Amino acid sequence: MTKDYRLVINGEKGRLDKIIADKVTDLSRTKIKELVNDQNILVNDKAEKVSYKVQSGDVIKITIPPVKPLTLEPQNLHLDIVYEDEDVIVVNKPQGMVVHPSAGHPDHTLVNGLLYHTKNLADSFESFRPGIVHRIDKDTSGLLMVAKNDRARESLEKQLAKKINKREYLAIVHSNFETKNGVIDAPIGRNPNNRKQMAVNPKGKAAVTHFTVLEQFKNYSLVKCILETGRTHQIRVHMKYIGHPLAGDPLYGPKKTLAGHGQFLHAKTLGFYQPSTNDWLEFTAPLPTIFEKQLENLRQEMKH
Template identity: 75%
Template sequence: MEEKHSLTITDQSGRLDKVLSKEIEKLSRTQVQELIDNNNILVNSKKEKASYKVKSGDQIEVVISQKEPLNLEPEDLHLDIIYEDDDVIVVNKPQGMVVHPAAGHPNHTLVNGLLYHTKDLADSEEGFRPGIVHRIDKDTSGLLMVAKNDHARQSLEKQLASKTNKREYLALVHGNFKTKSGKIDAPIGRNPNNRKQMAINPNGKNAVTHFEVLEQFKDYALVKCILETGRTHQIRVHMKYIGHPLAGDPVYGPKKTLKGNGQFLHAKTLGFYQPTSDKWLEFSVDVPEIFQKQLEKLRRG
């Protein structure tokens, strides 16, 4: 089902995304950008950027596809709950599990499991990600913090924004390092040539990753990555950028790589201030079995 809007510019002025988000109430500027990316917005029968300055007489056509509403079903997914109190849940997400429902993944997600575990999850703006304040990719395993109420959600989001929490990852990457540690400071945005991928993009968002080489093997290394920011696919894109893509990564890694279930990336350590008591909480979990076995194999040479 599609909803169509036709608009002729008269006295409106400014950027295309700003004008449309004002004229069509249900659209945010982010949604306008998505519609532009999908060729669902045409100006005078042509695709224009979100930053295009509208002119009097411009004919704008907007097509909005009506998405099926996501039905959030509680499911008993035997989640590995590491810690829980009245405000937060810390869960060890298995590799292969999507964090929240979306088109193509309506169920079997972490959110479905959380809804079975508790009715107390903070509301989310979009409605389909209750309790979720940060994500890790489907094939990344490890720790996530979940908010059980709005007070907790605001506190955890503030800690993420002000970089006062702790997020440390373990990754198996390609190549031999010349330095034992380093800092990668490179902005990340959508890949202009492939909208499904992220890339180093001068117009992207600020992104900083610190890394430390824990073990060097022949052609591979075990590294610890510490996130200063939390961009989509940040570690995967940054490690590829410095010439050490993640082993097993089907999107950013080479074809010849270690066999696994996707990238060898594990969110090992998570630390944050408890939203009500302000007490520091810190948790660590071991890498999954497939990661451990690959590690032992590399150690044996």
């Protein structure tokens, strides 16, 4: 369904995108830019740039077209399948790949690749994420387990709920530690001041992360994080909360950080019980090249 807004400017001045963002709070600056580029925002019935300086008396018409339904297209994305049987697939997701389609990422997701690889994926309560029982962020690399049938999905989801899976991550974080080990037990919810972020929030859901410091460098450290729960952005939020944000993290880290393609976070080890046989399965994925090179650079720095 199309949604329309009509704004009459009465004294306000500033860039077109800022004025609209202030007045229509459910539109992000990114969405506004997209609407302007598609000529769905007109000023006095004319297309303008986002940088247009709004004048008093301007009439801004905003048309928000209906969201296109998501279609799940099989795509050959040359997935790195680490293990597969009749019930499960373990895949090593590269950094930069989104797990399932969304409005901002309609294709080239892990799900698109899985649909090309196999016709057997478990149904999901959300049709756009068949087989998916847990996620890792777009710029996080590493291991995911995928259910090929409903019985397997139920088993894997129960294991996640009972916290009997093994999920170990490696991360490069800012600053050095005074302790070798620690447990971060702090609830996570939506950041009330920034809707794109999660944050430690007393009203949030319980979240527990165990960490071990493996190496320390100049201004950075390599840590192993073990998830007890699986909240959105959990490691990124928890490490920032204790003063050690992830290196390269564009959302939670400082601007002055290690160059890369997002946060240096890798889901290295994944363990779970096979849904049919109940055998314990455990897998390890090597660090991506960019992660390895950055560690080598940090080690070299320590020698000088």
